[in-house]
Each structure stands twice: as C-alpha cells, then as structure tokens.
Amino acid sequence: MQIAVLSGKGGTGKTLLSVNLSYLADNATYVDCDVEEPNGLLYYKLKEKQTEDVKIKIPVINHEECIGCEKCTNFCKFNALAYILDKVRVFKDLCHSCGGCKLVCPTGAISEVDKVVGYVHSGSMFDTKIYSGEMIVGVESGVPIIDNLLKKVEDSDRLVFVDSPPGNGCSVMESIKDADYCLLIAEPTIFGLHNLNMVYKLAKVFDKKIGLVINKYTDNNMINNYAKENNIKIVGTIPMDLELGKLNSEGEIVASNSKYKPIFNDILKTIKKELVL
C-alpha cells in the first residue's frame, strides 16, 4: 500500500508529515523521492546506510563508422544529438536514455555507456525502512532515480510513505503513478491555495483517492472552503505552533514528543480508515 504525500508549494510540510506518519505506523517504509533536495535523512539520522549508484544509458558515437546520414539527429526528440562539423555530437544533459538513436543507426555506429546520475541510500531505524534518493548536482532530471527508488518498494507489503517532490512536474508524476492514496498537504495562504489547486488537478488526472492535511492551521479557512467546494476529505490539521516548528527545524521527529504525537496519530488513523486497513 503506497501513500504519496505531495504539495504544490515547497516547504508546506511534505517531509514533516511523511516522516512522522512513517515513524508512528508499525513496520512502515519511508521513501524520499524529493531527489533534488532530499531532507528525510535529516530526521532519520541513519548510523549505517547502504549507498548504490543510479545509472542511465548515454549514446557514444563511433565516428569511424558514422556515415553522416543524420537519422539519429533527426530522430532525437530531445535535441540531444547534433550534426556539427561533419560529426555527431552528444549532449548528455539533454538525453532521456530512450535508446532510439541506437535503433535507427543503419551502420551500428552508436553504442551505449553508463552515466551515474545519482544515488539511492537505504537503511532502517526503529521499525521503519528508509530509502532516500539523491541527485548529482548539474543533472537535469531526477526521474531515473525516483524510478529506481520506487522499484525497491513496488512489491512491499508494508505501508509505504512516499515523500514527493514539490510542484506538479515530471518527477511528481513519476512518484505518484503507483500510489494508492494521494495525501495532499497545504497551508492556508493564497500561494498555498493556488498550488494546492495545481496538485489537486494532477491527482485527479491520475484518478487517485485523495485526502488533505492542512498545515500551519489557523482560523483562516480558505483551504477548508476549497476542500468543501471540491469534495476533498480533510483527514487532519497540524496547528500553527512555533515550538513544533522549532523542534522540526532542529531535525527532531516531532511525533516522538508526547505533546505532538496525538496530532499525527489522528491523521494516521483517519487515513487507515479511508484505505480500509
């Protein structure tokens, strides 16, 4: 069972929510798919972790065998190949590793090599299994890393919490495509509402079951109104609390504090009810 935690806007509490829920749930798995700026490991301070490379395939051209037919440069939809000064040049950053250039080459002048684009760290703490992706600075897409992360948990019989990247781009779609439940989190600001609308539409496109958590909850009810209009189930709220914010910013799992444990426990219970667990 996979629960994807997502929000349109960054800094609304995706990591706060997914870390604390996976901490409270029995035998859960936490997957940090925000590979551009992973911070789940700031909370789950792993003493021991395994790290493996994530590799993608990049074409290399054998210029001796290349006849300059330009089939590959015309085929590439990502403009990663260009025919410059009678030579095919590869732009690694633009390549999406589709392998099409190799297929269309009539002389077999194209072969593929591995390129490391990031890492997957894994370990466990308490009774939680933890996976965290990390993208190498300068790489243009984190999608292969997210793909690799989710392969590790696809057959898991545990409750999996996926900490998605912010926004509604490719990497978010990748991280929610196998999810059984989309847990949206938003804060009651105009910006927060605008971006909630964005991810809500995305989750709708994917036809997912949706729940909403309001973070930094005050008496401002713009998010509540939005939820009512669109028939979104509010599964819980996290209050605007400076002490909670402070503990969280110091890298502590706030649900380990008895004062805040009930907030997250309630959310977890409601989600479990929604999913009929």
Add this chain to the structure above:
Amino acid sequence: MPLFKKIGGKIMIIALPTKTSGEKSFISEQFGRCNFFYIYDTETETGEVYINANKDGQGGVGVKSSEFILKKGANILIAPRVGEKSMRILKSTDLKIYKSTDKIVKENIASFLNGELKEL
C-alpha cells in the same frame, strides 16, 4: 550599388537571430528561440531569411539552432547573447560571435563590417 563593403577580401557568412523577417528586422534577444535567422553572404552581398523550425521545441533548441547556422556555413554570429550549450558548440568551431546593438539587421551588419562590434 553594393550595400556593404567586403573587408580584406575574405568571404564571410554572417548569421543573425531576428524577430521578424528581412534586413529591417530587429535582432532577437534569444538565440535558440528566435523567430527567424538572417544569413548574409559578404561575397554575393545578399541575405536570406530562414524560419527557425526549432523555435517551440521543449529543450535543446540552442543546440539545433547552432547546428542550423553552422550547416548554412556561417562563420560570424551577431547576437546579444548566446546560451550555455550553444556557446559550447559554437566555441568549438571557427565561428566568431559578436555582440549586437539594438539597431536593425542591416545596421548591425554594417557596424560589424566597419569593425564597430565587440566580440563576445
């Protein structure tokens, strides 16, 4: 009467990214995503206009635009600025890039031939 002089008898093919078509167009601020390319030949003293077919591509348009002007045999590019990838390609060839002024194509070519433009 020829519009522009040749300098030192060397043939030059000058490429310019433009907003509209023709020699009276303004220079486009974007190299990869400009609307048209104006390619001027100093030998025949004529210019040709090409539609930039890659303009609306989702990525790597600079790569394709660089490929295009190099295929047209350009050895001079007059543009306000050039993106990172295009710069990498163009710097690896004999092509030289000059910074355009805010005037129209015709005047930019004239300024270049008079040696008034700075190399980027």
